Amino acid sequence: FFWLCLNVWLFWKTFLLYYQGLQYYYLHQMLGLGLCVSRASASVLNLNCCLVLLPMCRVLLAFLRGSQKVASRKTRRLLDKSKTFHVTCGATICIFSVLHVAAHLVNALNFSENYNEDFLSLNAANYRGEDPRKLLFATVPGLTGVIMVLVLFLMCTASTYAIRVSNYDIFWYTHNLFFVFYMLLMLHVSGGVLKYQTNLEEHPPGCFNPNKTLRENMTLPKAFEESFPDYTTEPFPEDLSLPEPFVQNNFMRICSEEPKFQSHFPETWFWISGPLCLYCVERLYRYIRSNKPVTITSVISHPSNVLEVRMVKDDFKARPGQYVILHCPRVSALESHPFTLTMCPTDTKATFGVHLKVVGDWTERFRDLLLLHSNQDTEILPIFQQRRYPKLYVDGPFGSPFEESLNYEVSLCVAGGIGVTPFASVLNTLLDGWKCYKLRRLYFIWVCRDIESFRWFADLLCTLRNKLWQENRPDYINIQLYLSQTDGIQKIIGEKYQALNSRLLIGRPRWKLLFDEIAKCNRRKTIGVFCCGPNKISKILHKLSNSSNSYGTRFEYNKESFS
Numbered sequence: 130f131f132w133l134c135l136n137v138w139l140f141w142k143t144f145l146l147y148y149q150g151l152q153y154y155y156l157h158q159m160l161g162l163g164l165c166v167s168r169a170s171a172s173v174l175n176l177n178c179c180l181v182l183l184p185m186c187r188v189l190l191a192f193l194r195g196s197q198k199v200a201s202r203k204t205r206r207l208l209d210k211s212k213t214f215h216v217t218c219g220a221t222i223c224i225f226s227v228l229h230v231a232a233h234l235v236n237a238l239n240f241s242e243n244y245n246e247d248f249l250s251l252n253a254a255n256y257r258g259e260d261p262r263k264l265l266f267a268t269v270p271g272l273t274g275v276i277m278v279l280v281l282f283l284m285c286t287a288s289t290y291a292i293r294v295s296n297y298d299i300f301w302y303t304h305n306l307f308f309v310f311y312m313l314l315m316l317h318v319s320g321g322v323l324k325y326q327t328n329l330e331e332h333p334p335g336c337f338n339p340n341k342t343l344r345e346n347m348t349l350p351k352a353f354e355e356s357f358p359d360y361t362t363e364p365f366p367e368d369l370s371l372p373e374p375f376v377q378n379n380f381m382r383i384c385s386e387e388p389k390f391q392s393h394f395p396e397t398w399f400w401i402s403g404p405l406c407l408y409c410v411e412r413l414y415r416y417i418r419s420n421k422p423v424t425i426t427s428v429i430s431h432p433s434n435v436l437e438v439r440m441v442k443d444d445f446k447a448r449p450g451q452y453v454i455l456h457c458p459r460v461s462a463l464e465s466h467p468f469t470l471t472m473c474p475t476d477t478k479a480t481f482g483v484h485l486k487v488v489g490d491w492t493e494r495f496r497d498l499l500l501l502h503s504n505q506d507t508e509i510l511p512i513f514q515q516r517r518y519p520k521l522y523v524d525g526p527f528g529s530p531f532e533e534s535l536n537y538e539v540s541l542c543v544a545g546g547i548g549v550t551p552f553a554s555v556l557n558t559l560l561d562g563w564k565c566y567k568l569r570r571l572y573f574i575w576v577c578r579d580i581e582s583f584r585w586f587a588d589l590l591c592t593l594r595n596k597l598w599q600e601n602r603p604d605y606i607n608i609q610l611y612l613s614q615t616d617g618i619q620k621i622i623g624e625k626y627q628a629l630n631s632r633l634l635i636g637r638p639r640w641k642l643l644f645d646e647i648a649k650c651n652r653r654k655t656i657g658v659f660c661c662g663p664n665k666i667s668k669i670l671h672k673l674s675n676s677s678n679s680y681g682t683r684f685e686y687n688k689e690s691f692s
Contacts, residue, residue, distance in 0.1 A: 132217055136173050144169040160239045167232035170225045175400040181218035182404040184211035186411050187527040194528040209530040223285050237261040251390050253322050273317040280310045301464055311405055318395035327391050332384045419524035428499045432581035436496050439482035447473045449554040450531030454524040460494045471553035475561055486547045530687035535566040537657035543574045545662020553586050560593050576611040583610055587626045594628055608632045644673045648682035655683045
């Protein structure tokens with residue numbers, strides 16, 4: 130809402146500038162409100178095209194999140210809104226682009242119909258009645274604008290939730306057209322179609338030049354008076370010096386020379402050059418950093434079409450909750466996909482890993498390349514078969530909201546299905562040692578449709594639980610597993626997971642009662658709420674986190690989305 134108000138305020142201020150500015154008087158007489166709307170929308174587009182790239186500078190965000198420069202948790206949580214801010218800027222660009230295009234269509238028509246031989250340098254048209262389509266398709270600003278509209282339309286439609294979920298490839302390829310968009314934008318603003326007057330002192334708008342007539346004491350023609358109604362009776366602006374000689378009567382002002390016009394320097398270059406260069410430098414740094422392939426140590430096929438890949442890489446460091454971007458050239462030469470780390474390297478082991486659910490073309494091809502047979506549920510592959518692994522490049526790690534889960538005294542972690550992956554790295558970290566972190570109590574809620582899914586991290590949960598019991602801290606972690614759908618037959622995870630079977634509940638969590646119970650047990654404390662799962666669960670948790678309770682407990686909501 131704040132961003133919307135800021136853009137509306139900027140639009141209105143720029144609109145008034147061009148509506149009331151003396152240097153735009155003659156251009157405004159020719160184009161009318163189309164000038165004001167086109168320039169006002171352009172100012173909003175400049176701001177948003179500048180800022181839309183910053184949330185995509187992942188290395189910068191990860192540095193700020195992990196840096197001691199940002200010590201405030203509230204400030205770090207603002208970084209978690211980077212994706213939302215990116216989407217907001219993108220939507221703003223789409224909305225004001227519609228206004229900008231509509232205004233310039235009116236301008237093209239007005240340039241043709243209001244062609245003025247007295248101001249040849251101000252005209253974009255070559256003659257009165259020129260086809261406005263020539264201004265759109267036969268000029269650099271017009272042609273680049275048309276292509277930019279097409280590119281923006283492709284990026285906008287392919288960014289919808291339905292297309293991202295059904296065919297992520299379309300979203301990925303069309304979104305990379307942003308570079309074409311910015312190159313066209315650079316050319317678009319270099320045309321210099323709209324001009325402003327430079328000699329306001331020598332030629333105040335609406336004045337009459339006596340050098341153009343031989344008659345003395347001449348009054349303005351009626352048509353001339355009507356063209357400048359605002360300047361026939363009102364005094365000359367006080368902030369401008371009066372040229373000598375300057376004569377003013379009830380009908381006219383006399384000036385010494387004709388108006389001179391000049392194109393604006395392309396302000397868009399100032400707006401976008403900095404963020405665009407920063408983004409390009411970061412992409413170059415990421416390319417150099419991820420240029421060396423990782424060594425895949427093992428591949429494990431889990432139930433419910435989930436694949437675990439473990440690997441090592443020199444000088445790779447990551448914090449629990451972060452994610453990496455995987456690129457496999459044999460799967461796709463251009464595509465890369467993000468996956469949350471489920472195992473982070475430590476001082477004692479260099480291995481890190483990810484769990485990925487096979488749900489699309491990319492993951493299917495990747496699985497087939499990793500496994501000897503795509504339908505085989507294989508265990509860890511022998512060393513002599515590792516030469517079959519394709520080259521895999523890892524870019525990252527990058528920050529996510531779940532890095533904060535260890536910085537609360539009490540945390541509530543809610544996972545839906547494969548959304549458990551960011552919490553797996555947290556659990557693995559606690560298994561290596563929990564005393565060095567601020568966290569003293571963890572509520573872990575995991576909701577799945579298929580009971581087989583719990584086996585992905587059943588060994589990890591049981592090992593961590595046993596370790597905490599041996600250290601006399603059984604209350605450190607509260608595990609609740611919910612099976613949302615059941616056929617009435619399978620109601621246990623497995624015979625060797627008795628500790629988890631006792632924590633397994635049939636049905637969905639009663640979130641209100643759950644929050645009340647946690648608030649009651651942790652009076653007057655701040656609890657971090659972390660959710661990775663379907664939007665339905667996320668909305669419920671967000672609403673409950675913002676609601677008040679009678680125990681003085683405060684819930685701070687954090688979310689990671691699948692898409």
